[in-house]
Every structure is written in C-alpha cells, then in structure tokens.
Amino acid sequence: xxxxxxxxxxxxxxxxxxxxxxxxxxxxxxxAYANRLPILxxxxxxxxxxxxxxxxxxxxxRPLITVSCHDDLTASDLVGRYLVRGGExxxxxxxxxxxxxxxxxxxxxxxxEARKDTMVVIHPLADDRRVLPIEKLGQLLEANEKFCLAVxxxxxxxxxxxxxxxxxxxxxxxxxxxxxxxxxxxxxxxKESGVDRATADQLVKFAHMTRNLKGNGLxxxxxxxxxxxxxxxxxxxxxxxxxxxxxxxxxxTDDAEMLKAMYELSSSLF
Amino acid sequence: xxxTPFSVAEFIAILEDLLEVEFTFHKVxxxxxxxxRFSATEQHYFLGWIRRIATTNVEVAWRFAHRAPKAWAHxxxxxxxxxxxxxxxxxxxxxxxxxxxxxxxVDQFARLSxxxxxxAVFGEIAGVLLTFVRGLSGRPLKLTEGDxxxxxxxxxxxxxxxxxxxxxxxxxxxxxxxVALLWAQTRFGTFRHDLDxxxxxxxxxxxxxxxxxxxxxxxxxxxxxRELPGLYxxxxxxxxxxxxxRGSAWLPFEERLVxxxxxxxxxxxxxxxxxxxxxxxxxxxxxxxxxxxxxxLAKRQAREKMLLRIKLRELIDKAQEQPDExxxxxxxxxxxxxxxxESLEMELLLDGQPIVPPDDMRQMMTSIVLDFGGIPPDYxxxxxxxxxxxxxxxxxxxxxxxVWQGVYHExxxxxxxxxxxxxxxYRKNWAVVREKTVTPAPIGFVEETLAHHAxxxxxxxxxxxxxxxxxxxxKRQEDGDNIDIDALVEALTDVRAGHEMTDRLFTxxxxxxxxxxxxxxxxxxxxxRGWINTAEREALxxxxxxxxxxxxxxxxxxxxxxxxxxxxxxxxxxxxxxYSTQVKERIAGIQPQEYTRMGAAIRHLSQRLLEAExxxxxxxxxxxxxxxxxxxxxxxxxGLEDTRKALQEAMRAGIHPFCITIDREAHEYxxxxxxxxxxxxxxxxxxxxLKIADIYRRLTVR
Numbered sequence: 019x020x021x022x023x024x025x026x027x028x029x030x031x032x033x034x035x036x037x038x039x040x041x042x043x044x045x046x047x048x049x050a051y052a053n054r055l056p057i058l059x060x061x062x063x064x065x066x067x068x069x070x071x072x073x074x075x076x077x078x079x080r081p082l083i084t085v086s087c088h089d090d091l092t093a094s095d096l097v098g099r100y101l102v103r104g105g106e107x108x109x110x111x112x113x114x115x116x117x118x119x120x121x122x123x124x125x126x127x128x129x130x131e132a133r134k135d136t137m138v139v140i141h142p143l144a145d146d147r148r149v150l151p152i153e154k155l156g157q158l159l160e161a162n163e164k165f166c167l168a169v170x171x172x173x174x175x176x177x178x179x180x181x182x183x184x185x186x187x188x189x190x191x192x193x194x195x196x197x198x199x200x201x202x203x204x205x206x207x208x209k210e211s212g213v214d215r216a217t218a219d220q221l222v223k224f225a226h227m228t229r230n231l232k233g234n235g236l237x238x239x240x241x242x243x244x245x246x247x248x249x250x251x252x253x254x255x256x257x258x259x260x261x262x263x264x265x266x267x268x269x270x271t272d273d274a275e276m277l278k279a280m281y282e283l284s285s286s287l288f
Numbered sequence: 289x290x291x292t293p294f295s296v297a298e299f300i301a302i303l304e305d306l307l308e309v310e311f312t313f314h315k316v317x318x319x320x321x322x323x324x325r326f327s328a329t330e331q332h333y334f335l336g337w338i339r340r341i342a343t344t345n346v347e348v349a350w351r352f353a354h355r356a357p358k359a360w361a362h363x364x365x366x367x368x369x370x371x372x373x374x375x376x377x378x379x380x381x382x383x384x385x386x387x388x389x390x391x392x393x394v395d396q397f398a399r400l401s402x403x404x405x406x407x408a409v410f411g412e413i414a415g416v417l418l419t420f421v422r423g424l425s426g427r428p429l430k431l432t433e434g435d436x437x438x439x440x441x442x443x444x445x446x447x448x449x450x451x452x453x454x455x456x457x458x459x460x461x462x463x464x465x466x467v468a469l470l471w472a473q474t475r476f477g478t479f480r481h482d483l484d485x486x487x488x489x490x491x492x493x494x495x496x497x498x499x500x501x502x503x504x505x506x507x508x509x510x511x512x513x514r515e516l517p518g519l520y521x522x523x524x525x526x527x528x529x530x531x532x533x534r535g536s537a538w539l540p541f542e543e544r545l546v547x548x549x550x551x552x553x554x555x556x557x558x559x560x561x562x563x564x565x566x567x568x569x570x571x572x573x574x575x576x577x578x579x580x581x582x583x584x585l586a587k588r589q590a591r592e593k594m595l596l597r598i599k600l601r602e603l604i605d606k607a608q609e610q611p612d613e614x615x616x617x618x619x620x621x622x623x624x625x626x627x628x629x630e631s632l633e634m635e636l637l638l639d640g641q642p643i644v645p646p647d648d649m650r651q652m653m654t655s656i657v658l659d660f661g662g663i664p665p666d667y668x669x670x671x672x673x674x675x676x677x678x679x680x681x682x683x684x685x686x687x688x689x690x691v692w693q694g695v696y697h698e699x700x701x702x703x704x705x706x707x708x709x710x711x712x713x714y715r716k717n718w719a720v721v722r723e724k725t726v727t728p729a730p731i732g733f734v735e736e737t738l739a740h741h742a743x744x745x746x747x748x749x750x751x752x753x754x755x756x757x758x759x760x761x762x763k764r765q766e767d768g769d770n771i772d773i774d775a776l777v778e779a780l781t782d783v784r785a786g787h788e789m790t791d792r793l794f795t796x797x798x799x800x801x802x803x804x805x806x807x808x809x810x811x812x813x814x815x816x817r818g819w820i821n822t823a824e825r826e827a828l829x830x831x832x833x834x835x836x837x838x839x840x841x842x843x844x845x846x847x848x849x850x851x852x853x854x855x856x857x858x859x860x861x862x863x864x865x866x867y868s869t870q871v872k873e874r875i876a877g878i879q880p881q882e883y884t885r886m887g888a889a890i891r892h893l894s895q896r897l898l899e900a901e902x903x904x905x906x907x908x909x910x911x912x913x914x915x916x917x918x919x920x921x922x923x924x925x926x927g928l929e930d931t932r933k934a935l936q937e938a939m940r941a942g943i944h945p946f947c948i949t950i951d952r953e954a955h956e957y958x959x960x961x962x963x964x965x966x967x968x969x970x971x972x973x974x975x976x977x978l979k980i981a982d983i984y985r986r987l988t989v990r
Contacts, residue, residue, distance in 0.1 A: 092797070094769040102793050105780055107771060154770075199626065199633060223515075227423035234422045259518075279419030282464060286420075286519035 026083045026113055027120035030075070037066070037073035038206055040198050047074050050191045056144040056167040058187060061195030064241020066206075067170050070195070071125045080164060081122040083113050087132035093139050096126075097152055109155060114139065118150045121164030129169040130182050137186055143167055144189040197242055200226065206242060211249030217258070220287055221245050224262055227283050228270065235276050240266045258288040293328045296320045302335060306342050307350050314350050322357040333365070337372050343710040343921075344376050347384060351391045359394045370409065373713050374448065380715050407451030408459040417446075417467050424468070425632055426475045427655040431467070437574035439470040440584040441479050441659075452571055458526065465523045465572035468516065472508040477551050479585060480661055483578045486555065490562060499561040501576040502534070503554045507545045526571055534567040550661070585659070592656055596663075597671040599649045604670055607638065621668040623653070632657060704891040706852065709929035719888035721855040726846065728873030737829040741977065745830060748981045752834040755985065760798045768794030804988060805841040805863065805902035809893050811911040812846035812858060813884040819973050820912050820950065821880055826977040827910070828860075828875045832867050834981050840988070841900055844871075847889035848881035851917060855888040856881065863900045885922055886915035887930035890945075894938040906987065907938060909947045910980075914957060932961045948983060950976065 050057050051074075059067045068084070075082035085096065098112035117124035126132070126140075142149050148161040169190065171182055197203060200222050208218035222245065229239030248265035252258055262284035267277050294302065299320040307314050323331055334356055342349035352372060359368065371394060379387035410433045418431040421444065434445025444467055453459045473479065483500070490496035513520040527533065534542070541557055541564075548554065604619050622637040632654050636645050645653065656663050706718035738745060762768070764775045772795045779789045808831070810824055828844060835842050843865075846858035860878065861871045890907070897905050915927035922930070935945050947958060947967040958967040968983060970976055 092769055099769060100771050102771065102776060102779075105783065107776075226425065230425060231419060231423050234428075235419060275415045276419060279416045279423065282416065282420045283423045284518075286464075286468065286516040286522075288518045 025116075027081050027116050027122050029081050029083065030079070031072050031082060032076075034076055035069060035072045036206075036209060037069055038198070038202055040066075040195070040202065043070065043193050043195075044074070044077070046191065046193060048077075051078060051166055054148065054163070054166075055191050056169070056189060058190035058192045059168065059170040059195060060173055060192060061170075062172055062197070062238060062241065064243035065195050065197050066242060067195055068125075068127065071123070071168060075123050078123070078166075080166065081117075081120060082125060083117045083122050084125045084127060085113050086127045087129055087136075089131050089133065091132040091136065093133075093135045094154075096136055097139055097150065098154075100154065114143075115150060115152065115159065118143070118159055118161045118165050121162030123166045123168060126167075126169040128171065130171050137183070140167070140169075141186070141189065144186075197225070197229070197239075203242055203245070207245045207249050210246045212253045213249040217252060218245075218249060220258070221249055221252075221262075224266070224284055224287055227287075228266065228280065231276075231279075235273065236271060238270065240270055244269055259284050262288075291328055293324070293326060293331055296324055299323055299331070303338070303353065306335070306338055307353070308342075308346050312346055312350070319353055326357075326360075330360075337368070340711045341372060341376060343708070345379055345384065345387065348375060348379055348387045348391065351388055355391055355394050370449075373711075376711060376713070377716060380718065406454065406456040406459055407449040408456070408463045410446055410448050413460060413463050414446075417464060420464065421467055421471050424471050424475070425654075426471070427658055428651070429471065429474065437466045437470065438577045438580070439473060439574075440577070440580035441474050442584050442588065444470045453526065453529065458529065461522050462526055462571055465519065465526060466574055468512060468519055469505065469508060469572055470574060472511055473504070474658060476508060476511045477658070477661055478504050478508070479581055480659065481551050481555060483576075484582060486558070487578075495566065496558070496562055497576060497578065498566060499564075500554065500558055501573070502538070502567050503541060503545070503557055503561050504551075504576075505570065505573050506534075506538075506542050507548045507551075507554050510546050510548060523572055530571050532568060532570050534570070535565065537565045538567050588655070589659060592652055592659075593667050594671070596649070596652055596656065596667050597669060599645070599652070600668065600670040601672075603638065603643065603645070607643075619670065621670070623663045623668065625657075625662070702892055702895075704888050706887055707930045707933035709926060709933075719852045719855050719885065719891075721857060721888050721892045723857045723859055723892075726858045726860055726874040726877045726879075728870065729877035731869060731872050731876060733825065733876035734829050734872045737826045737977075738833065741826070741830060744978060745833065748830065748834050749837055751985060752837045752981070755988075756838055762796045762798045764790075764792040765794045765796045766792055768796030770795045802838070802840055802988070803903040804906065805897060805900040805904070806835075806843075806906040806908060806984070806988075807863075807893055807897045807900075808842065808844045809889060809907060809909045810844060810846045810860070810878065811884055811909070811913075812848040812878060812881045813912070813916070814848075814880050814882055815884075816912050817880040821878065823950075823973045823976040824910055825875055825878050827980040828878075829872075830977050831981055831984065832861075832871070832875070835984075836867055841902060843896065843900070844875070845889075845893055845896070846878055846881075847886070847893075848883065849885045849888070849917065850882040852885065852888070852922075855885050855892075857889060857892055863896075883917045883922075884911070884913070884915050885917045886911075886927065887934040890931065890934035890938060894934075894941060894943055897938075897943055898941055904988075905943045907943050907945045908984070908987075909945070909949075910976075911947060911949045911951070913949070913951045928957055928961065935961055946987060948976075948980065 047057060047070075059070070061067055071082060071084070085091075094112065096112045096114040098110050098115050100107045101110050102108075111119070114124055116122070129136075129140075139150060142151060143161065144167055148165070150159040150161065151157075152159055198206060200219075203225070204215060204218040204222045207213070207221060208215050211218075213221075225240040225242075225245050228236060232239045244266045247269075248261045251261035251265055256264070259281070263277075263281055267280040267284070271277060271280070296317075297320075300316050303309070303316040303320055307316060309316060323334065326334070334353070337356070338349050338353050341352050352375065356368070359371070363371070371390070375387050375390040378390045414431055414433075421429050421431065427442070429439075430443040432443050432445055433448055436445065436447055438445050446463060446466065450459050450463045450466070453462055483497070487493045487496040487500065509520065509523065512523070538561075541561060544557060545553060600621055607619075620639055622640070624635045624637060626633040626635060634653065634657070635642050636653070637643070653663060656667060702721040702723075703717035704719045704721060705714040705716050707713075708715050763772050765772070772793055775790070775793045779793060783789045808828070810828070816824060832842075832844075841863050842861070843863045844860040846860060847856065848858070849855035858878075858881075860874045861867065865871060886909075890909075893907065897907055914923075915931045916923050917927065938945055945962055945966060947954075947962050948970065949958065949967060950970050950973050952969065952971065954967065954969045958969075961967075970979055
C-alpha cells in the first residue's frame with residue numbers, strides 16, 4: 019500500500035485502537051471534553067498515554083494533532099509563521115492553530131520540554147477564555163467548540179528546572195497513568211503482540227524485576243511498550259531470553275554490569 | 289632486574305631490613321633458607337609482597353613470609369595475590385588477629401586452588417548479583433562477604449570465593465543459585481515462624497535445625513521452580529554435575545512439599561524428618577544461622593511497626609488538611625492483598641477508600657508482609673500524639689560534632705577507600721569523612737573586602753557580565769521565527785538580477801545556557817594561618833560576587849582533618865544554597881584547622897559535585913601545599929599517590945579538576961597530580977584575590 023499524505027487536521031483515527039481502561043480515565047476525559055476543559059496526562063514513558071489519546075480521538079471522532087515537544091520548540095512552532103513564497107510572504111498556520119480552527123484534539127507530548135515562551139499561547143487556550151493569540155497577525159483566534167487541548171508530562175525523570183509551573187498545571191484536569199497491574203498488563207501485552215498468556219505473564223514478571231531496579235542503577239524500569247516489543251519478537255520465534263535482552267535490557271541501559279544482571283534475571287525466569 | 293637468585297646471606301640481609309629485625313627480633317635465617325630454592329623472578333615476587341605487607345604491618349609480613357613458600361606449591365600468582373590482599377584487608381578492618389587468621393588458614397585458600405582460576409571471587413560477582421537480587425521482588429537486600437552463605441533476613445552473606453564447580457560459568461551459576469535460595473528464604477517466609485521455639489522441642493537441636501533447613505530448601509526449590517524456572521533448571525544441573533542428591537529416604541518429603549503453601553507444611557513434616565537419615569548438604573544450600581536471624585528480626589520488626597504507625601498518622605494528617613474531605617470521626621485503615629497468596633501487590637484503604645502510599649511506605653509494607661505474611665492489625669493503628677519519640681526517626685542525622693564527645697564510632701560518617709600505593713590496592717572504608725559547617729564570623733570582613741577591592745571589582749564585574757549568555761538573535765537562518773528583512777531584500781535583488789535565491793531568510797532566537805557547576809575546595813589546613821587564610825577568604829568574597837552575576841551553579845567547601853578517622857569537610861556554600869548573609873558569615877569565619885588529607889576530601893566533594901545537575905563539572909582546589917596528614921604516613925608519596933588516584937576517579941566520573949596553589953614548589957608534584965595544564969601557581973599570596981576570578985573566567989570561557 020502506498021503511504022498516504024494527510025494534512026494534520028484531517029488525520030482521523032479510523033479503526034478502534036486497542037485500549038484497556040485502568041481506572042476512570044475514559045469517563046473523566048469524556049466529562050472534561052464535554053465541559054471544554056484541558057487535560058494533563060501524567061505518567062512514566064510507555065505506559066499508554068499516547069495510545070489513550072488515540073483511543074479518545076477515535077471515541078470522540080475528532081482529528082488528533084500530536085506535537086512532540088523538544089527543548090527548541092518555540093511559540094511560533096506551535097502558532098505559525100510567515101514563509102517566503104515567490105517573493106511574497108505567506109502566513110502558515112502551526113499545528114496548534116490548525117487544531118484550534120478545525121476543532122481537533124491537540125496533544126502536546128512532554129510539554130515541559132518546550133521553551134517557556136510556549137506558555138504564553140497555552141495559558142489563554144487552557145482557561146475559560148479558550149482563545150489563541152496570534153501575535154504576528156495581530157489576531158485573537160477563538161477556539162472551535164470541538165477543540166480540545168491535552169498535554170502530557172512525566173514527573174519522574176525531568177530535572178527540577180523542568181518542573182511544570184503551578185500556574186500552568188492548575189489549568190488542567192489531571193489524569194495519572196501508571197503501569198497497569200500485573201494481570202491487566204499481561205492481558206494487554208498478550209493482546210497487542212499475540213503471544214500466549216503464560217509468556218505474557220512471565221514477561222510482566224520480568225518487567226516488575228526491572229522496575230524493582232529503578233533507583234538502583236536504572237533510571238526507569240521496562241515500560242509496557244517495551245514488553246510488547248519483546249513479545250512481538252518472541253511471537254516471531256526469537257527465544258525469550260534473547261528477546262528480553264534485545265528489546266528490554268539493551269533499551270533501558272548501557273551499563274555492562276546492569277546488562278549482565280538483567281541477563282541473569284531473564285535466564286532465571288525462562 | 290637481577291637474573292641469578294639471591295644467596296641465603298643476601299636474602300637474610302634483605303629480610304632483616306624489611307622485617308625490621310633490629311626491633312622485632314624475628315629469626316630470619318631459617319626463613320631465608322626456605323626461599324633459596326626459588327628462581328630470581330619468584331624471589332622478587334615474594335619480596336615484593338613482603339615489602340608491601342610490611343608497609344601495613346611487619347608482623348603480618350613476617351607470618352606471610354613464613355607461610356608463602358609452602359603455600360606456593362599449590363597456588364599461583366592470582367591466588368597468592370588474593371590471599372595477601374585479603375589478609376591486609378582483614379588487618380584494616382579487624383586488626384592483627386584477623387590478619388593472622390587469614391594467613392594461617394592459607395590451606396583453606398589453597399584448598400580452592402585446583403579451581404582457583406575459575407573460582408567466583410566475591411568482589412568480582414557482587415555487583416551483578418546485588419543487582420540481580422534487587423530485581424527480584426521483596427525487601428531491598430544487601431550483599432556482603434561473609435564466612436559462608438547465609439542470611440540474617442536483611443543481608444545476604446557469601447563466602448569470599450566459590451569454587452566448587454569446574455568452570456568459571458558454573459561457579460558463577462552456583463553463587464547465583466545460593467543468592468537466589470537465600471532470597472527465597474526472605475521472600476517465601478522461612479522466618480515467619482520462631483525458629484528457636486521450633487527446634488527447642490527436640491532433644492538434638494542441631495539435628496532438628498539441619499533437618500528443618502533441608503526441608504525448607506526442598507520447599508523453596510519448589511517455589512523457585514514456579515517463580516524462576518530457568519534458575520531451577522540450572523540448580524538441578526549443578527546438583528547433577530556434582531552428583532549430589534538427598535537420597536531415597538528424602539524422596540517422600542520432596543513429593544509432599546511440591547504443593548506446599550507455606551512454612552507450616554515444613555513444620556508439619558519436621559518430626560518425621562528428624563528421625564530420618566540426615567541428608568547431605570547440597571551445593572547451593574548454605575547455612576541457617578538462627579542467632580543472626582533472631583537479632584535482625586527483633587530489631588527490624590520493632591522499627592517497622594513504629595515507622596508504619598507514624599506514617600499512617602502522617603497520611604491522616606495530610607488527608608485532613610484538604611478541606612473538602614471532611615474529617616469525620618475515626619479513621620480506619622485496612623490492607624487488601626491483590627492476587628494470590630504470595631503476591632506482594634496490595635492496596636491500602638482508609639475508611640474503605642483506596643489511597644496511594646508513598647514509595648518508602650510501600651516498601652516498608654512489603655517488608656512487613658514478608659515477615660508476617662500480612663500486615664498484623666495492631667500495625668494499622670496510627671501512632672498517637674507523642675507516642676514515639678520523633679528523634680528515633682532520624683537515625684542517621686546525628687550532629688557530626690557529637691561523635692567526638694562520646695565513645696568513638698563511625699556512625700553517620702561517610703566512608704571512603706584510600707589508595708595505598710605500596711600495596712597497589714585500595715584500603716576499604718579507610719577514611720572517615722564528616723561534613724560540618726563553619727562557625728560564622730561577623731560579616732564586616734566581607735564588606736571591608738568589597739570596599740578594599742572596589743576598583744578591581746568594577747573591572748571584574750564588567751568582564752563577567754560580558755560572559756553572561758543572553759539570548760542571541762541569529763540572522764540568515766534556514767528556519768526561524770521571523771523573516772530576516774535584510775536577507776529577504778537582498779534575496780529579492782538577487783532574483784531580479786537573475787541569481788539564485790538563497791533560502792537563508794529567517795531570524796532565530798538562540799538561547800545558550802552555560803550549564804556549569806563548579807565546586808571550590810578550600811584548603812583549611814593549619815599551614816594557611818595568617819596571610820594565606822586572609823587571601824583565601826578575600827578571594828572567595830570576590831569570586832562569589834562575580835559568580836552571582838554569571839549565574840553559574842557553584843559551591844564552596846573547606847577541608848581539613850587529623851588522621852584518617854577524622855577527615856572534616858566544612859560546608860560554606862552548598863549548590864542549592866543562595867549567597868546569603870549566612871554564607872558570607874561563613875566565608876568570614878573560615879579558620880585554619882589541622883592537616884590536609886586531600887584524597888578523602890576529593891572523593892567526598894566529587895560525590896557532591898556529581899549530585900549537581902550540569903553538563904560541565906569543575907572541581908577547583910585552592911591549596912597551599914602538598915597533601916599531608918599527621919603521623920599515619922600520609923605525608924610523602926603515599927598522600928600524593930592517593931590524591932592522584934582520587935583525582936583520576938573524579939576525572940573518570942566526568943569532573944574537570946583544577947588546582948590553584950601558592951606553593952612555589954608545586955611544579956614538582958602538581959603535574960603528576962593534575963596533569964601539566966590543570967594547575968596554576970600564584971607567586972604572591974596577595975595576588976590570589978586579584979587572580980582567582982580571572983582564572984575562573986579563563987577556565988570557563990567558551
């Protein structure tokens with residue numbers, strides 16, 4: 019199949035993404051969306067935040083515009099800028115402006131990574147004004163009533179300098195995500211990768227072992243995403259221990275001793 | 289090097305010198321004869337060790353010299369090295385008697401010699417195994433070298449060398465199996481029953497304990513077979529390789545325990561096992577030491593009960609702070625286990641509502657569950673007001689000065705290794721470092737200094753302001769926030785003139801961060817008394833002033849000490865402290881103390897520096913001379929080599945060390961310590977305040 023080209027505001031999630039609710043997050047998101055409240059997703063990497071957003075976009079039948087924030091992301095990257103085209107300057111909307119106009123869900127991933135000046139445009143959008151100031155055009159853009167702002171943030175590993183400010187976080191409805199409990203996680207892993215339940219259980223056990231090591235030489239334990247990766251390898255015929263090493267151990271650390279210890283753990287388990 | 293061996297007479301002379309026969313009156317003639325048969329290389333090797341050990345203790349060296357020739361018959365270099373180092377470690381830690389014991393029991397060391405090359409040496413496997421055991425669930429366990437494989441329920445002990453198997457891989461596997469089995473004891477409730485009480489019923493208690501241990505091992509094997517099947521297969525393989533089995537008399541027990549649920553099943557079988565023939569100890573079985581367990585258990589359970597109840601109280605207090613919660617009446621805690629019997633996942637309920645306990649509390653709950661199989665109801669009553677002394681909570685935060693008022697102990701201090709260049713090995717936990725603060729002095733000194741150097745300061749401030757990284761507007765970029773009008777006009781003219789149009793038409797705001805942390809390590813030794821001390825303080829005042837302009841993260845610590853047992857680090861400004869009046873008073877209060885044991889100071893402050901978040905880390909030492917300490921041999925090459933080693937450790941960790949000194953002879957030793965370009969000598973003390981800020985600027989400028 020040829021790759022399709024889509025403009026951001028026409029990117030609809032067409033088939034239902036697989037998502038298992040851990041708590042009340044779907045109900046809360048629904049209620050927040052109905053009341054036009056912005057949403058903050060907290061939680062470690064790979065625990066299902068992005069998948070949840072895809073699921074909600076499908077459920078609400080809105081286009082999903084995702085922006086992964088990085089430390090060079092400025093307000094203009096979100097709002098838009100003038101470009102030069104054939105000797106003329108032309109205004110081009112940024113992803114946030116597109117979402118505001120089209121009534122899409124705009125998901126800013128890892129919001130704390132973005133530069134501080136982005137807050138200037140996020141704040142008026144995130145409270146009851148729901149307007150986007152476009153400074154360079156001298157305009158205020160009122161948000162489409164179907165527009166929804168969601169941001170994510172990982173309280174775990176960022177430095178103190180990159181903490182989310184109270185003035186920002188107090189504008190959002192916060193949903194906390196964590197790795198699902200063992201039973202649910204095994205179900206998710208097995209469903210996503212197609213391995214049998216017993217293998218999934220073992221893999222989840224291994225993930226718990228790595229999570230026990232958090233703070234003892236590991237910055238972060240294995241995420242659900244990594245488990246799915248490992249299980250996909252296993253489903254494709256790679257042996258369990260090798261899959262754990264390639265998909266999980268090597269992904270979370272470079273430290274030789276830690277790798278060896280994780281090898282010992284996985285070879286004990288299978 | 290000499291190619292012919294020493295004659296007996298020559299050897300006597302050397303030994304007399306090394307073993308200080310003049311004072312110790314050891315007879316070396318016989319000893320020298322024992323070495324006559326060795327080649328020159330071998331003689332040198334032995335003499336090297338005797339010399340190295342003699343720098344630690346002459347008596348130990350003498351014993352070593354005595355034993356070594358015989359031991360050599362069944363040892364090779366690696367094992368003999370390990371033996372000698374082990375003996376010196378024992379001396380460092382426990383004294384002469386312990387060192388003699390190691391030397392005298394050389395046979396025990398040698399016993400392992402057939403597999404010496406393949407033995408799993410504790411120091412080499414501890415790191416991996418500790419991580420391994422931490423990864424398994426449950427209480428965070430510690431791993432230490434001991435005389436056998438056993439646990440006290442908090443620490444796992446392993447022997448120095450495990451060498452029962454033929455290959456290195458198998459020996460490591462055996463060590464891993466031992467660790468896993470000890471872990472299983474803590475994880476699956478071996479200690480949930482009072483073992484003293486249990487074996488008291490039998491006439492031969494030792495036999496009862498042994499049988500209990502054997503039964504428990506069977507039960508735990510079954511647990512491991514379920515939890516860690518890979519490891520269990522490995523254990524069976526090891527047993528098979530060694531041809532070990534429990535014998536047919538124990539088969540019924542093995543069958544009975546396959547589906548065992550808990551320790552009760554083991555206890556039930558004990559009377560029957562007691563009258564059965566005792567099984568051999570399996571290779572991974574280790575020992576069960578009731579006394580060690582009893583003591584640790586009692587201490588931990590009292591502590592955890594107290595802490596948990598205090599934490600519950602804190603949770604209630606926090607819940608009541610939230611106004612909408614409504615603090616209605618009695619608070620009742622409950623714990624619900626999720627999953628099956630042995631699951632450690634649990635939920636804490638307050639009045640029926642689940643609440644999320646903080647991490648440390650969750651860990652404590654896990655530990656309690658391991659001990660009791662659940663959380664006993666009386667643990668779930670929140671502590672009442674004043675029921676426990678809050679001081680009991682802060683065990684480790686003792687006043688560092690208090691230590692010296694009572695009996696000597698090393699509580700609450702930081703322990704660092706020290707490099708013994710003669711031994712060519714670290715002395716473990718050798719330097720005892722404590723962190724203290726400086727007694728503040730009136731702030732007048734700071735103001736006087738600022739006034740005195742007003743002219744210089746103005747100049748410095750300007751220089752530092754220029755270094756500050758403000759946002760820079762980059763022009764003619766391919767991509768950016770705004771259009772660069774100049775570039776656009778030019779580009780359009782180009783197009784009209786028929787040239788190609790450039791795509792560099794934008795401006796972009798470039799924000800650069802210095803992202804640098806610097807720790808100043810100030811010599812507070814007695815030799816700085818007078819002018820040097822004043823110059824140091826003045827220098828710090830000026831430095832702080834301009835660093836505040838620059839906004840770089842910085843910290844200032846002083847160091848001094850007397851012997852290895854008392855290395856003192858004086859906190860003047862930590863990284864997270866602001867340049868406040870208190871800091872100024874502390875700078876004013878810097879007073880010369882005693883000696884300079886630099887290695888320990890560098891190691892400790894490197895740790896502090898590594899905790900600071902920055903891309904570049906700089907450790908700047910202000911010093912007035914060589915490392916030096918009182919009496920215990922730190923002066924001279926020992927101190928220099930230790931300092932050099934400490935600096936190498938720091939560099940490996942990504943720290944850039946630099947030294948500013950006023951010692952004119954520094955050219956002789958500083959290149960050896962810091963490298964040729966990483967130090968600067970200031971001829972005139974009075975220039976220190978004038979120069980230091982400038983040096984910092986040159987060091988950190990891009």
